[in-house]
Every structure is written in C-alpha cells, then in structure tokens.
Amino acid sequence: MRAHDVVDAYWAAAEARDWEAFARTLADDVVYRAPQTREQVRGRQAYVRVNTEGFAYDWHLRGERIVGEGRRAASWIEFTGPEGTQPGLCFFDLDDDGRIVRITDFWPDPYELPAGRAHLVERY
C-alpha cells in the first residue's frame, strides 16, 4: 500500500472517529513526536488514547494535501476546533508492512510579519 494512501486512510479514520480503522494504520511500536512541545507518545494503544481522550472539545479536519514517496509521506491538514482553524503538518515513516511507525507533528501559529522584509512582500 502506498504511503500516500495509508496517510489518507489515517486522516479519514480520525475525522470519522473510526478508531479501529485509525489503529489499523499504525504499527504496534509507533512513536509520535511533536517537536514544539517536545511531547512523545510510544505505542499504538497509547497513541489512540491521546486521540480519543486528549481533546475535550469537538474538532474536525480537512485534508489539504498529502505527498508520499516510498515509505515516507507528508500531510497538510486544516484542523478546526473551538479556537478556529489552524494548519497541521505531519511527516510520516512507514514500516515494511505499510503501517505508520513514526509521526512528527507540527502546528504553526500566526505571527507578526518581521519588519525587515515588510517592504519586499505583499499580504493576501
């Protein structure tokens, strides 16, 4: 199975709250890391638990883009929760069985345009 399709199934299952299908995309020894908070979750069961118990609010996600190559993929989703919509960016590694074994997850926030380049850009 292509990395692109596995990541597509991962996000579709999350949005559908189909946690059995979600778990099937994951290796037993999946490791999740979020470099911004330096949080880590090890193992399929623990990672499903974060997703089912870690968010005390309704949320939805929309896939913006998936790029896959070999056993690697990257995705860009738009996540909507109580504070609005935010991009979420993930890099994935798959194992020999086509299951996700590593997830690196990024959540960029808005910031002020630096003065040093303000004269060189436009806004949209």
Place this chain on the structure above:
Amino acid sequence: MRAHDVVDAYWAAAEARDWEAFARTLADDVVYRAPQTREQVRGRQAYVRVNTEGFAYDWHLRGERIVGEGRRAASWIEFTGPEGTQPGLCFFDLDDDGRIVRITDFWPDPYELPAGRAHLVERY
C-alpha cells in the same frame, strides 16, 4: 526532473547563497505564500530578492527531509539564525517544466503542552 530533486537543489542553492542556481529552480510566475503572516511574493525576481535582502543576519539551513510525488513535494528543514534553530516546513508545486511554481511555507514555534493531554504523553 523529480520534484524531490528540484527541492533538494532549491535548498542546496539557498544554503550555498548560489542565487543563480536558486533562481533556476523557480518558474517565472512562482508564488510564495506564508499562511502564518499572510505574506505573499509573486514572481521569480521578487522572490529571489526577499531571500537575498530580507534577512539582515547570517543563517544556515540543514535538510531534514524531502518527500516528492509527481509535481508535488514537501520539505522539512532546520533553520539556524541568531535566535537559534527552528524547523521550517514547505509544500511545493512544480509546473510542466519541473520548476517550482508555488511554495507554501510554515515556521512552527515552541508552545506550552496543553494541560488536557499532559497525563497522556511523555516529554523527550
């Protein structure tokens, strides 16, 4: 030329300050967007100018990962400037000639681990 290789050449040229090689990876009508600041730059010349004139400090980048599929790619670099090292994440579209025609650029910052999931994760 593969999208993966074009993006590899793009980052290598930036790190080498080889702005002619950098420009050769870009379409005439390249559009750069940074959703966090909602800044936009249109056209190869304007985009090279941001990169050569927009940063009043020394910087270096190291490629962490590139994933390419068809005319699309994603990259994760680590950028080091005066404030330290930060991940930079880009999504690329290429045109029929294998030149980069669209760049969407994200710069995630550290943030506090939300209390709602602190009991479900470890730190690294």
